[in-house]
Amino acid sequence: MGEGKPLLEVIDLHTAFRIRDSYYDAVDGVSFTLHKNEKLAIVGESGCGKSTLATTIMGLHNKNNTRITGEIIYKDTNLIQLSEALYNRVRGNDVGMIFQDPLASLNPLMNIGEQIEEGLVYHTDMDDKQRKARVIELLEQVGLPEPKRVAKQYPHELSGGMRQRVCIAIALACKPPIIIADEPTTALDVTIQAQILDLLNEIQEETESGIILITHDLGVVAETADRVAVMYAGQFVEVASAEELFTNPLHPYTRSLLRSIPQGGKDVSDEAPVDELHVIQGTVPSLVNLPEKGCRFAPRIPWIPDSAHEEDPVMHEAAPGHYVRCSCYKHFYFEGEEEA
Numbered sequence: 004m005g006e007g008k009p010l011l012e013v014i015d016l017h018t019a020f021r022i023r024d025s026y027y028d029a030v031d032g033v034s035f036t037l038h039k040n041e042k043l044a045i046v047g048e049s050g051c052g053k054s055t056l057a058t059t060i061m062g063l064h065n066k067n068n069t070r071i072t073g074e075i076i077y078k079d080t081n082l083i084q085l086s087e088a089l090y091n092r093v094r095g096n097d098v099g100m101i102f103q104d105p106l107a108s109l110n111p112l113m114n115i116g117e118q119i120e121e122g123l124v125y126h127t128d129m130d131d132k133q134r135k136a137r138v139i140e141l142l143e144q145v146g147l148p149e150p151k152r153v154a155k156q157y158p159h160e161l162s163g164g165m166r167q168r169v170c171i172a173i174a175l176a177c178k179p180p181i182i183i184a185d186e187p188t189t190a191l192d193v194t195i196q197a198q199i200l201d202l203l204n205e206i207q208e209e210t211e212s213g214i215i216l217i218t219h220d221l222g223v224v225a226e227t228a229d230r231v232a233v234m235y236a237g238q239f240v241e242v243a244s245a246e247e248l249f250t251n252p253l254h255p256y257t258r259s260l261l262r263s264i265p266q267g268g269k270d271v272s273d274e275a276p277v278d279e280l281h282v283i284q285g286t287v288p289s290l291v292n293l294p295e296k297g298c299r300f301a302p303r304i305p306w307i308p309d310s311a312h313e314e315d316p317v318m319h320e321a322a323p324g325h326y327v328r329c330s331c332y333k334h335f336y337f338e339g340e341e342e343a
């Protein structure tokens with residue numbers, strides 16, 4: 004993991020939306036790499052900028068009201084400089100994306116087979132027969148029973164879990180080396196969630212793709228991600244291997260997220276009282292209301308040292324491969340105040 008040339012390298016990416024007459028960074032200086040066969044989870048509460056990051060990589064923003072700077076390096080090209088026509092070739096062919104709401108991302112008027120074929124028509128020179136065969140193969144790959152029948156059905160005839168499997172088939176159709184899944188299980192019920200995450204793991208084993216898995220739920224990534232990036236108010240605040248992040252979380256935000264995972268897992272005693280579920284106080288600041296200086300999370304932690312409100316924390320390597328944007332964790336980490 005992490006060796007050799009990365010599939011994707013994002014460097015100091017900024018995505019700013021125009022709101023009234025000013026631009027505000029929803030993604031504010033994000034950098035990371037993604038390697039072949041690696042699963043990087045991006046975690047943070049709603050409003051942290053996760054989807055904006057994903058849609059920026061996919062080139063889905065309108066240049067009239069969005070300002071994007073930095074680099075998204077793929078095959079020695081900075082994608083943000085591509086024309087719309089060239090970006091169309093990247094989307095689907097090089098990067099496949101799975102969205103949160105499968106119903107909204109499917110066309111209600113086209114049958115499933117036609118929707119999977121669209122990308123094949125656009126990106127490959129397969130003939131009709133080859134495409135039909137590939138559709139069946141994909142529907143099998145994503146675990147849908149009776150693929151021939153499903154290919155002729157329409158989205159409303161399928162369950163939510165089946166629809167998300169179809170969306171995954173669409174994302175996989177052209178065998179993209181990179182897959183971005185933006186909250187792929189949030190709209191599904193719990194048992195189906197686990198199945199979809201298992202499916203993504205199986206797909207990765209078969210295809211060795213690099214997967215960016217976006218979620219607001221740190222519990223989802225515990226067992227599947229190789230590396231985790233924790234995002235807060237447009238910035239990565241902590242990046243580490245999943246194992247390191249779960250055993251040695253440093254940023255107060257990461258620690259708050261960890262404490263808010265429902266403890267339904269195998270490691271926890273059955274008697275664990277439900278009311279110990281931790282809720283992080285306050286909300287993610289809106290783009291127009293970011294603190295002018297200091298740690299962006301500091302206003303939500305009562306016990307934070309005053310210095311956190313003064314100094315802009317910079318990302319630094321706290322342990323090999325473990326990066327954190329926090330100047331104060333050393334204060335509290337060893338002194339034991341806690342309980343935000």
Ligand SMILES: Nc1ncnc2c1ncn2[C@@H]1O[C@H](COP(=O)(O)OP(=O)(O)O)[C@@H](O)[C@H]1O
Pocket residue numbers: 020021022029047048049050051052053054055056288289290
């Ligand atoms: N098109 C847009 N115009 C203006 N602000 C936006 C737009 N899309 C998202 N935002 C704002 O950007 C921030 C990040 O949103 P988003 O990327 O959707 O976060 P997440 O996916 O983590 O919930 C939020 O404050 C949101 O209100």
Ligand SMILES: [Mg+2]
Pocket residue numbers: 053054055185186
């Ligand atoms: Mg989102």
